[in-house]
Amino acid sequence: MHIPNLPAIRACRPAWNKGCIVGQKRPLLPKHVGAIRVRLEIADNFRDLALFKLAIDSKLRGCDLVELMVADVYAAGQVKERTSIIQSKTQKSVRFEITEGTRKSLLRWMEQPLMVGSEYLWPGRFHERLHISTRQYARLVREWVKSIGLEPSAYGTHSMRRTKVSQIYKKTGNLRAVQLLLGHTKMDSTVRYLGVELEDALAISESVEI
Structure with a gap:
């Protein structure tokens, strides 16, 4: 009697993200930033x-933030008010502001x-590492969010990137401005990144009278 070859039965492994909060990380609120x-x-x-x-100011991805050079932000004896870098992910330039408080720090x-x-602006503590790693930054x-009583698993390095643009969008509804500030090539990416939904679009529309 012929017995067909059946696929091997594998033990079920628990999902890698079981018990973890997954998906987009929350932006910090202004009160969190201040704290x-x-x-x-x-x-x-x-x-x-x-x-x-x-x-917060730069809105950079962690990989670009940790690799910033002193020359990127400092020239002629002072910190620049605005600067630009080439993003490692897209190889496109993105420009950002450096506010007065940040310049002093x-x-x-x-x-x-x-x-x-x-x-490097954030040097490593060991000779073989020229700057801090993205893992160190994470x-x-x-530590920062935990220190003010927030749930660490709900926040991450992208929380820092999203914090300022989420407030800009909330106050202005200007998606194009957010797209430029994040250095996105496509508006769809910005919409997904912000989590813009129909309710947001309707709220913006309702605030405009003709």
């Missing part, structure tokens, strides 16, 4: 304060002994 700033200021944590503020950080002779973000 984290205060905690870092009280701790005199010059690097983390400068990194946190620039992450960057200057204070660049005066620290660890910055002497460093070409750990820092986790």
Whole structure:
């Protein structure tokens, strides 16, 4: 009697994301941003304060933020008010602002002994690593949100990227501006990134009278 070859029965493994919050990470609210700033200021944590503020201002992906050079933000004895970099993911230029408070924090950080002779804005602590890694950055973000009582699994490095643009969109409804600030090539990407839904579109429409 012929017995057909049947597929092997494999033990069911638990899903890798079981018990985890998956999907888009939440942006920080203005009150969260203020609370984290205060905690870092009280701790005199010059690097983390400068990194946190620039992450919010720049809206950069973590891979681009950790690789920033001093020359990207500093010239002629002062921190630039605006600058641009080439994004590693798209190889396209994106421009961003550096607000006054962030400029002051960057200057204070660049005066620290660890910055002497460093070409990178966030140097690594070991000679074989020129700058902090994206994994280190993710750990820092986790520590920041945890320090103010937020659930760490709901936030990540993309929370930093989304924080300012979510407020810009909320206040203006200007998707094109958000697209340019994020360096997206397609508007569809911006819509998905912000999680724009029909209700948002209707709310914007209802606020305009003709």
